[in-house]
C-alpha cells in the first residue's frame with residue numbers, strides 16, 4: 001500500500017516525487033519514458049538549466065530522488081479505479097498497486113505536421129512553442145503553420161522574434177477579411193497554397209516547396225496543429241476537462257475527483273517545463289497536507 005501513486009515521470013511527476021519523498025511519504029512513480037519534448041535537443045528557459053538536453057535534465061532529477069523512498073517503476077499504468085477512498089492502479093503486467101492518493105502527470109502528445117521531408121527538422125528547426133525556441137530562431141525568416149484559426153495567433157506572436165513571418169495554411173482557406181486585414185497590418189504574409197515538401201541541410205530547414213512549384217525560403221517553422229492527452233486515465237476517473245482538452249484543475253492541482261491530482265501539461269495552465277515542475281510541487285504539498293489531515297487525531 002502506497003501513500004501516493006504518481007503516473008508520469010516528466011518534470012511534473014519528478015518534482016512531485018521529490019516533495020513527497022521529502023515528506024517521507026511512500027511513493028511509487030510510473031513512467032514509460034515517452035516525454036513530450038523527446039524530439040528536442042535543448043530545454044530552454046528553465047533558470048539554472050537553460051539549454052540543458054531534456055534527457056540530461058530528467059536523469060539529474062532521477063538522481064536527486066535516490067535518497068528518498070520513491071519506487072521508480074518503468075511501467076505503463078493501464079487502468080485506475082477508485083473504491084471508497086482507495087485507488088487501485090493496474091500496470092501493463094496486470095500488477096495492482098493500492099494508494100490513498102493519485103497524481104497524474106502524464107503530459108500531452110503533439111500532433112506534429114505530417115509534411116513530406118519534415119522528420120529531420122523536428123525539434124531543431126520545426127517547433128511548436130515560440131517561448132521555448134523563438135529566441136534561437138530570432139531574426140530568421142519564419143513560417144507559422146496551421147490549418148485552422150489558431151495559426152493566426154501563432155503567426156502574430158512570432159513577430160516578437162522576427163520581422164519576417166509568413167503564415168502557411170497548406171491548401172485551406174478559413175481566413176476572413178478581418179483576419180487578412182489584421183495580418184496585413186502586422187506585416188504577416190499569407191500563403192494558402194498546399195505544401196509539396198520541406199527541404200533543408202542536415203537538421204536545418206531552408207525551403208518550403210509549394211504544390212504550384214513556388215519555393216519560399218524559411219529557416220524555422222512553428223506549428224499550431226493541436227495536442228492530445230498522452231493517457232486516458234483522467235477520463236477513466238471521470239475528471240472534468242476544459243474546452244482545450246486539458247484537465248480542469250483547482251488552485252493546488254486538485255481535480256473534481258477527491259484524492260486525485262493532475263499536474264503539468266495534462267492540466268490547465270502554461271505548458272513549460274518550469275511550470276510543470278512547479279505544479280508538481282504544488283500538488284505534492286497539497287497531497288501531503290491532505291494526508292496530514294486524515295491522520296490527525
Ligand SMILES: Cc1cc2nc3c(=O)[nH]c(=O)nc-3n(C[C@H](O)[C@H](O)[C@H](O)COP(=O)(O)OP(=O)(O)OC[C@H]3O[C@@H](n4cnc5c(N)ncnc54)[C@H](O)[C@@H]3O)c2cc1C
Nearest residue numbers: 008010011012034036037044077107132264265271272273
Ligand atoms: C519539441 C518540444 C520542445 C519543447 N521545448 C521546451 C523548452 O525548451 N522549454 C520548456 O520549458 N518547455 C519545452 N517544451 C514543453 C515541455 O516539454 C513540457 O511542458 C513538459 O515536458 C511537461 O512536463 P510533464 O511532466 O507535464 O509531461 P511530460 O514531460 O510529457 O512527461 C509525461 C510522462 O508521463 C508518461 N506517461 C504518460 N502516460 C503514462 C501511463 N499511462 N503510465 C506511465 N507513464 C505514462 C509519459 O511517457 C511521459 O514520460 C517542449 C515541448 C516540445 C514538444
